[in-house]
Amino acid sequence: MGPKLHPLILGLLLTLLVETVGSCPIGFMVTQNRTCIDIDECNDPMCGKNANCFNTVGSYYCQCVPGFRAPTINFTALTGRCEDVNECLEKSDICGPNAKCKNTIGSHNCSCFEGYISSNGEKYFDGTTGVTCKDEDECSRHPPVCGRNGTCSNSPGAHTCSCDAGFTNSGHTQAPCSDIDECTTDKTICGKGGSCNNTPGSYVCMCNAGYSNYGNASAQCVELNCDQYKPPNKSEETSPSIIDLLSLMRNNCMELSGNKSPGQLNGEMVLEKLLTKMDDLLSGMPVEANGKVTALLTTVENAIRLIGPQMKQPQTRMSTVHTEVELLVRRDRAPPRGTVSMSTEHVKLDTDWETAAGNGTYPGFAMASLVSYKGLESATNHSFPNETGQSFQINSKVVSAIVSNPNTAHLGKHVNFTFSHLQSTNESHTCVFWDAGVWSTTGCQKAESNETHTVCSCAHLSSFAVLMSLHEFKHDPFELQVITWVGLSVSLVCLLLSIATFYFCRSIQGTRNTIHLHLCISLFVADLVFLAGISSTQNKGGCAFVAGLLHFFFLAAFCWMCLEGVQLYRMVVLVFNTMFRPLYMMAVGYGIPAVIVIISAIINAEGYGTDRHCWLDLDKGFIWSFFGPVCIIIIINAFFFIITVWKLAQKFSSLNPDLSSLRKIKTFTITAIAQLCVLGIMWIFGCFQFEENSLAMSYIFTILNSLQGALVFVMHCLLSKQVREEYARFLSCICTSEKKKYSEFSTNQSSGGQASRSANNTGESQI
Template sequence: MGSTKELLFLGWLCMLGKCLSDCGPGFDDQCEDINECLDKPCGKYSNCSNTNGSYYCQCIDGFRNRLGKVNFTLDGQCIDIHECFDFDNICGPNANCTNLIGAYNCTCHFGYTNSSSHGNCTDINECSEAEDKKWDLCGEKGTCKNTNGSYWCKCSKGYTNYGNERTPCSKLDCDSYNGDGESAPSLGGLADILFMMRNSCLALSNPSAAGEGKTDGEALLEKLFTATETILSPGHLDSSEDVSGLLETVENAIMLIGPQLKHNRNKIETTETDAQIAVQRGETQPVGPVHLTSENATLDTDWATAAGTGPYPGFALAALLSYKNLEQSVNRSFHELTGLDKDGVKPSSFNISSKVVSVVVSNPSTQNLSKEVTITLRHLKVVNESSEASYVCAYWNEKGAWSTDGCRQQKSNDTHTVCTCGHLSSFAVLMALYPMKYSFGLQLLTKMGLTISLLCLILCILTFKFCRSIQGTRTTIHLHLCICLFVADLIFLAGISRTQPEGGCKFVAAMLHYFFLGVFTWMLLEGVQLYRMVVLVFNATIRPLYLYVTGYGTPLVVIIISAITRPSGYGTDQYCWLSLDNGLIWSFYGPVCFIIVLNIFFFIVTVWKLAQKFTSLNPDLSNLHKIKAFTVTAIAQMCILGLMWVFGAFLFNEGAIVEAYIFTILNSLQGALVFIMHCLLSKQVREEYAHFLACVCTTQKKRYSDLSSINPSSSSQSQVSIKWPHSRSQKQGSRSGQHTGESQI
């Protein structure tokens, strides 16, 4: 038993000895230390440190333990330290702090510098640096003064930086606002604007004035447009010089006022103008889009284009100015519009189709912009586009005329036109009107009608020349009236649209002028003759020489005077007729109106005298009825011919399709009218026609009888020999009737 207890005690002692010989946690079987850091037990943003039999963790710089411990053994205990909030003024007073993950960064204020990213920013001496690098920091006549973190420019007298201390000084030409200069506009109402701008300019250019005479930009802007309204309110401007003077003065004034404006966006509207002005200021050149809009126009550009290489950096201006009632004053001066042909046809006239707008920017190189600007203009009225008209983007040039150089139409619809321009000025949309292209039906009607008229006039000429029973003063007048009308219609048919060569077109226009005037002159002679026939009882005839001198000499005098005074008025680019632009057309319509008025007087007197004679005791009814018939036909002839040229006045205007058809129809009726009234309605002429036809038919029968009969009988020969004397007796009787006609009257 005792031995058993001893054995158990010895076993326990052995086990206790074995345990006492083990190395414990943190050691291996050989009792060597285990490096726990190899297993990365500390996680992110911390460092692991091994110890004998253990380890500990510490957060890296820029991080801290969640519980505020320095040493720890748990994972995920390190969080970022926000130095910018946790530490006051860590970057110093001249820098901005930016927190980073585990760190921070200091950014120096403008005007300060430091090579380190952790504060200690020091002032930059911009004046010395600019001098060393030979920079013109303050411009001509500007003195640089360094300040803590910045600088400012002091301008000499006559120079200004418009209150922007860190911009170069630019020279002010206050004399440009002097109304006494040679380039000053003649419009007297601009004196107030010039006086106001000159005072503002002088105040800006004199730093020692200490604010005397200076006015803020908004107040100056209001005064400018109030004065502009005073100029435009009475009505349209009289000359192109006045328009150019006003536009230039207002644009220069906006350039002077713009840098003095306090607000970045300014809008001012009066009864005559609507202005939208945007400005940008900054230490560097402004960037981004510019969009200005009003009721009548829209401007789209960008600040880089508006600023350009301006007189000072960090400032840009863009302005859109609309004139509400200026279009009537500039609806002229289209002589420089060239190269606008459409399908080989040049526009015949132009009309202003939008409000006039001015675009002003601070870029001094407005004649050569780096990028085109887009201007959208609203049409004055909705007009559906047709083949006879097109919209043109134009600007008012320095010569006081509209031009299209550098501007083009991007797109257009019924209400708006979008223009793109590589330079800036005052703009408007013009409607180019093209001459009417006559349809095939009108051309066919013209040719057919004039051909019929020419045939009828030939019959009239032959009748008046060879019909002896109606010979007299009136017949002579009718003969030469028909000759003039025949030649005029023939030239009109053959050459009215043949504009080349130019000399030939001028000749055609002159001949048409001459012979159409001749028609009216002979018509006047007919009215004079009717007057003499009813007033003068004896010797009512007019000597042929007097008729020829008056009928052909009077138009010749008019043509000679017209050709000497306005030679360029004969022939145009579209037709060979008198030009409608320089007033030459009145050398035709003036005499025509005078002749019509004079003939109306003669016809009134003639009708009045006829009425008196019809009511007399012993009226010669046959003669009176004959004169009455003559008067009615003459009045009808004058009405038709006069009415024709009433519509002829609109023939060469745009869109006159109805007038063209009426003119063509009436012109075609002229020959037929003369033939009907003076030939077919005359009993003597009808008898002559019947006698002539009878002779022709008898001759044909005789020839037929000679060819068909081998042995003609003597009775037929005797019948023929009896018939011709009878015919002669009729002819003699007819001639005797002549002496009872007009000669007896």
Template sequence: MLPNMVLKWALLLLGLFLLCCESHECKEGFQKINRTCVDEDECERPNLCGDNARCLNTLGSYYCICDEGFESKPPNFTADKGQCVDINECFKKKVECSSEKECVNTLGSYNCSCPKGYRDSECADNDECERTDVCGTNANCYNYEGSYSCKCHQGYSNYGNDQSKCIEINCDEFKIESDMEEMPKQWKDLLTRLRNSCESLSGPDGGRQTGEQLLENLFTSTDELLTDGSIASGEMLSQFLGAVENSMRLIGPQLKEPVTTMETHNTFAEVAVTRSQTPPTGSVTLSTDSALFNTSWETVVGNSYPGFAFVALVSYKDLNSSSDQFHKISRTSQEQESRERSDVKGKNITYQLNSNVVTAVVSNPETKQLSEPVMLIFTHTEERAESGGVAYSCVFWNEAEGAWSGRGCERAWSNGTHTGCSCSHLSSFAVLMALYPIQDSFELVLITRVGLGLSLVCLFLCILTFRFCRSIQGTRNSIHLHLSVCLFIADLVFLCGISSTHNKVACSIVAGLLHYFFLSSFCWMLLEGVQLYRMLVLVFENTIKHLYMYAVGYGVPLAVIIISAISYPQGYGTDRHCWLSLEFMWSFFAPVCIIVVLNSLVFVMTVWKLAEKFSSLNPDLSKLRKIRGFTVTAVAQLCVLGGMWVFGCFLFQNEGTQVLLYLFTILNSLQGALIFIMHCLLSKPVREEYCKLISRICSQKEKKYSEFSTNVSSNSQRPLRSDQTTGESKI
């Protein structure tokens, strides 16, 4: 019995042991095969150790062993620790070659080779001059131990690059012609220095000039010209830009550094130069403070490669504002603009540069028609997005026409801050902003004409009321009368002459009249505020001498007009409307804002005093209520008329939305109707006079009708008289 129990317990323990063994996982580097953990051969994985190495399997792991000529970092690494790298035997092992040869490292090995300029196994000198194309036909080749040099013929130069081919050089480009006598002395001195440098390069002995020094001299003279404003005509601008381009062709190849950047007060330049036996390839990008220029080295080199190439970008900071003549656009471009924008045909389009002028120069002499276009990205000097009234064009300075032209340049894209241009030739470029005349919408014109017509009728009724209504005669009534007269004349002139832009003299007169009468209206509003203050504070003293009123109401605006016309006469009248120009608008809005502020202070003081009077023990309620009514209408008038024009000031400055524009137009055109409502229809004495007038008119009509009826009845009762001759009755 006991042995059987022991056997059962043994079998049970064995089963538990086998069960535990089956659930046990193998260690890393092992794999389970038939419930047994065996070593995994990691080297069977493809490219485990990477290039230049072989894999060695170990129990539970592996090693990567680098091939000969390579080393691992760190040594004996696994695949997740790095790769094998080449050993530079010439540096680490310090391999020694014979005196004629030099060690050259290769991938996984090295060799001893002859230096450049030598050949065969014995490193004999290689006579490069045996090749006819090494210096070209415009130079003599001179061989010497290990190298050679090219000596250019007279009239040719390799710009100091002795192992480059020689190209023809024209120093007459820097000659001072007879038509350049008007150019400043510093510019003539610069041309003389550049001509001397050019002649030394093209001489039989060549001669390497300091390109950096020439570049500094060029931009020093350029700064003086731009600062003094010496470039004052299109002809001088053509000469200036042409001289800069020729100068960069002379200076660029002489610069030592691969990339040279130079910035002065008025210029910014970046030049890239490359020298090699083979032509460069790929993209090249230059940038200044205001533009970016992108092209390819293939475009820079062109069809022939002499052994060097350069590309330059020059930006002029103040050239875009030197003269108004520089904003001219060629006739061809104007015709193209008219075709593209038929809605502005026959209208005056204003052109303005909205970027710095840049000059792009490459070593390729054939740049009139490039094989592939270049890209220029300009930064706008004025951040302004395109709209119905603004459009951007990519242009270059056309020396033949003395104007900006868009031929060969297309606008790739544009936003409020930058414009991208794609051009098929190289020259001096800029972004031209066309300011189109904005056409007033039919709805705005209709609202203006209808509103002004209604205002004229209402103002005419106001003038008759204030002049002939006896119950409201007084100082305040006189102020309202002159206010209505000024607004009536201003609205009438506005309605009849605001669009008379075809005649500049008449347009200036219309703008001056509008300026005067609108200012006069605000001066009479100021007098109304002063009158209210006198009525309440100065013991109801309500009389202002008419001489003082006329001096303020008509004399002050006249003084403002005279000063404005003398200081800036061209501010009266624009190409679009007979009103003040935008930069001259301060001559109207400054006095208006001052009057509104003063009137606001007067009305605040008036309301304060009025509240004190009402709170006193024995107030004169009838007079106080009368003054309160006057104050309410005056404040309402100030808010409607004064607030409207102050609001219009911000509208013009910020180019408001259509909703704000319509609101301003409606309030401005209905100001006469608003005055009639406030001072006539809402005034009880005036309403009573209107009622009396209507009653008299009606009574007179009834009286005439009754008289007519009486006469008719009496005539019907009277016997008819017979004619003695004919016997017929007469009626």
């Protein structure tokens, strides 16, 4: 049977079956024609809503849609049903890194973690489509995620907000920053003398009368005690210069109490004025009385505490002739921390900001300063107890350490001072501080010491110095300085007149007047350099040059004095043969001093210039390069002086017997004293002022030496008949316009001048 017979046979069988049974098999139904046709089971939801139905002849089968799964691929309602597939569990990395998966009925969706965005820009995506999550730069968002007052820092998947001062995000590092109301947070933020006004990111303290925050609007208002700058009622020991200092600081304090704005304050200018007035004080008058020293140091400490918070720069250095200061200021809401190191030329201070600010209420600023006084050490050499009978000498600069902490009497941590010695020595050193007018060792101890430095460790702050166990040298009184300045000024004028006289007056030219001319030139230059540069110690090279000039010209003056003595001896004793060759005079007058100075400079160049004066160093006997030749010349001139006075006494005794004895004695005394001064023998008094209690000798030496130029002018010009005649001729030339009278006067005087020259050449004294 062929294949075409099978349907016929099947149909025949069905017909027979229907006719026999009267119904259709499962999956079929009987029609009106009593035939069986296939039933489409898919017309009814046999498979459920999550499956697809497929009809077959006499039956059907189901298959699950994607995202669902049954026990078998093909099933019927009787053999299975579709259940959801959880892709997030079955495939954990379906969404890729930095993303999370969420299952849905029949599917899933992926979303990026916070801080990441999908590569297709969609919030949700299918993990099977190749979409990935990448980092999002939150810091580029607009508006800014941290707000206007925060700084954003991006990181993979996140960001961090750092708030500006005065703003906060309450510890939530990714939250925007908002303003802090400091006035509400801290009721005492402006102190008891101020009221607080909140501002965005900050606050402003408005100070009451008598209080100030030194122009720093966010600092506490502190009470100002302007009365501490009032001059004392009993001001016997308060110099006018200290009163000027007090007046300056009182005015500044009153301005601060008026609550000046920050732009109106200028601490640098006030500090400069303070140092200028201190210079006037220390240079114009030695501060010798203990009360004056205490007043000075106390005034300076109070002034620096007032000036410090007004400074605009965190670090300031200023230096003048007699004062050097370094000042540090810190302004912050929190007290500063860390080490503090300050230094001047001779002293270094090491402490910390905790000590400078103190442990009390922090006002919003802290200050530390180191002040060094140049020259004050000599004025305080006498200010220490002499209980052991031992003498002391200050061997360092006096300094004041000043901090904003008002309680420095007992410090929790020691502060260290490193002092450079003014004189290198192996003598024992002691650390002291200024206590009520005297040096005291209480609270200070020597940490270490060598030949050049001493380190002092102290439990309090004040004015410090290092004492050296040596012979005491006292500072010259102010009166001696006045005598020196006035005397030398007068001498300079007189020496200038003398130089003009000896150079331009031709009628008195001769060997002796040549000596007078160069003596006056040497003294003039020496006195002028002394006045202008003896205290100019700021530049070491310049100071050494000044010392060298003084060494040379003072020695030259002595050499010309020696020639004056020799010439006087030859005129009075030998009478004849009194001429000197000019070359020999120049060799003695300038050559010998030049040789001495050159040799001295080669042997010890560092001996020129000291910390206090531009003169020869007293250390290691270098002063003898000047003092030795001076002593020799003084001895020679003393010999010539004795011989000259003896011969002059004989000449006076042979004068006209009609002269009274009193007139003879008077003339003799004036001549002897004048000649004594001219020959420089008054310097012999200087040999005795290096001993203790030699104040009288110091006065005698200073008066005679400073007026030497004036005495030269009086003796050799005013008391000389020839010179007076030349002066009269000069004045008559100015006062008269009649040429004839001038000519007659000139002719008459010339004959007198010739007679004078004749007398001079015979060696007769014109005194």
